[in-house]
Amino acid sequence: MQTDGSDPTEPASDLVLDTAAVLYAGGQSTGMTLAAVDRLNSGLGTSGTLVPTWASLQFVGRGGEVRVAPGSPTGVNMRRVAATMAVVDRAQDGPLDADTVRDELASAREQPVSNTLLFSVACATGAGALAIIFGAQQPAVVLVAALSAALGGLARRAVARLHGEVLTQAFTAALIAGLVGVAADRLHVDDATGLVVLCPAMVLVPGPHILNGALDLLSLRVALGAARLGYSALTLTAIATGLILGLSAGGLGIAVGQTGASVPMGVDVLAAGIAAGSYPVFFSMPYRMIVWPVAVGMLVHAVHWWALTAWHVDLATAAFCSALIAGVLVVPIAHTLRIPFAAVGFASVVALVPGVYVFRMLSGLVNFASAPTPELLTALAFDGAIAALVVAGLASGLALPMHAYAVASANRVTRV
Template sequence: MQHLMTRCDAMIDADMPMAPGPMQLSLPDAVDTVAQAATLLFVNGQTTERTLIAAERLGRAQGVSLTLHPRWCELELRVDGTPYSAITPAAPLSVNMAKALATMKIVDQVCEGSLNGSAARSALAAVERMGPVSTLRFALFAAIGAASMGVIYGVLDVTSLLLIAFSAGMGGLPRRWLATLGGNPFIQPLCAAAVAGAIGAIATRLHLPDTQLFIALCPCMVLVPGPHILNGAFDLTHTRVALGIERPTYAGLIVLMICAGLLMALAVGGSTLPAAAISAHVPLGADVIAAGCAVVAYGTAFSMPWRLLPLPIVVGMLAHAAHWALISLAGMDVAVGALVACTLVGMMATAVADRLRLPFAAVAFCAVVSMMPGFFLFRVANARVELVASGGLAPVDLVSSVAANGATAFLTIVAMSFGLIVPRMLSDYFRTLSARRGADHA
């Protein structure tokens, strides 16, 4: 890799191990191949655990026993039994399921012996050059996702849904343009949220009935970085405390930028977030269809290939039907409904992600995005701004609103993470246990 750095306490000479195969690679080249694959997985949304397993498998397939040590901005590979190590920069800032899928396929081919090391290096370089989905497709499905969130929250007015879709689509254009420029990743959600805030302020001036709040919020909900939250929770459960704290911190900063862009644009437009109001009770059919559309929108944002979308769509629609029934029929609160529905998603998404070789966090989040408590997070941010503006004259209702919305958001995120993670952890545990028993009997 271009930025790969190596260090060794002794000179690398002809006595160093070589990777076997039709076209043998030197130790540095073999480690570089593993670093390429691990970086592609790590920076494109694959869980840390799956990245570690893939790196170790790929190393063994090339005759090199190594250990991967991930950190927020870099990956370090240490060759077992030697002083040789390599460090490559890698920051897990994005999610691209197409790249993760292609990388996992290459790793499998090398491990099966159908691809040699030199060909694998060329294939991984080609994966690294893969671009995201087109700007038009990205903006279109951002619009569809935001409008779907509007339906889920009870916005059935056509004019309001069109405004929500227009806002999210227009926000998607600067996001994609800024992404091509590189630089600070927080500018993209800030600008997209500012577009939503500006259009929300216009909607307030038009006095659209009962839907002004969601015209401002729904385009922002499609910006919430759910996979980073879930991957951070996975790291914590595997005692990778540093990564487990850094991933949610990054996600939290993105949410902060979303809130800042939204509230600043509303303030410039002479408006604030209106009082919460849901325009209509959403029938089960409309709710489930909207949830399926949200899955398609997020799958597109995460560059999931078209042919792989049907399974996550089915998972998301079934989960949201269960969520709707738990809240609307059984009378459960939001957090409990999210816990039960996400446990169902965790079981189904585990099977889907393993079968399709996709990042679990991205697949799972696509299915549960409609349950994320973005509405409550943005309400908390708005109420806190009002608290600061009111000073000592803040009404009691405002304080209780901050507490209630904040507690609901926190408990819902914890419930969703727990529901999604536990089935995955149990699956990994029993798979490892089965593999060990098979090795003992061999």
């Protein structure tokens, strides 16, 4: 922590900045972090404004002094966020004792990530459920995709223990997925270069960062929103690079232009619930809260399935409508439980994310550079267009209710 002057650091202001730093690093949205700072200012009797940037948080005090906490919002730990928000919640009940806040904030920082074995199992169940949703026809495809994701989860935790950053973790897990795809192809497992490699990669997609970036852009925090989306793009590139390199070890590539088989509604909704229950483990959500993304995820996936099969709308429209319903439901849940909206929202709609199209498009671009054909160009353009439209629909549908809530809250405060 640094200041721009020689005056001693004010302890209460430091606590406000420290609290914001825990929330920011834990995946809380910028809007909810700013609201938490305002409430904590009231409880501690401090006054200041938080200025978030990608590389740091700056707290500008009443006298113009600036305190800085370095750090980037690249992680998601919902246990830490929930524990920290429990401290902030008491600010509206009256004055807060600074020593108590300091002790409880230290306890919140110590909240652990999900157990490694459970994390690996969640990777397996998430990838296996996605394989079913995307039309896997053989149990072997689901099992191999699940095994690949489990190995990737163990590798991610091993890299993290060696202080490897998030991009390295994603690349390593994707590389393993590619190598498993090569082995599966040698063993004649169906769809080895399709769902077997793509579904383990799907559990690596940085959904909360994409949604937080969309929220920042809607709130005109353009630089921060662009930084979040740029980080998400880097992560997706690291994943695609790992997949392509792993497959290239066996002279293979990601299947481009493939389409999955249709899935019965009951199977689709059940698999969506399993996927929605797996992702909160990645985000270290308190286990008692997992029921919410599971319930919302199953509901919106039923809506999505019905929109595609009964109303015959396109993928992007179905994704937007489903995400809008999820956003309307998740906003009050996130505010009541004081957990990151982006993490709960992404877990609820994860089965709708078009990661398959993204990775196939990137693989198609690599293939097109060495062997361009009109058919390949058409396939990768189709995949790219579908991915862009569906991501835009999901981000807009989830972000709009949150943005509307933030605007309404700001208007209420202004009138008061």
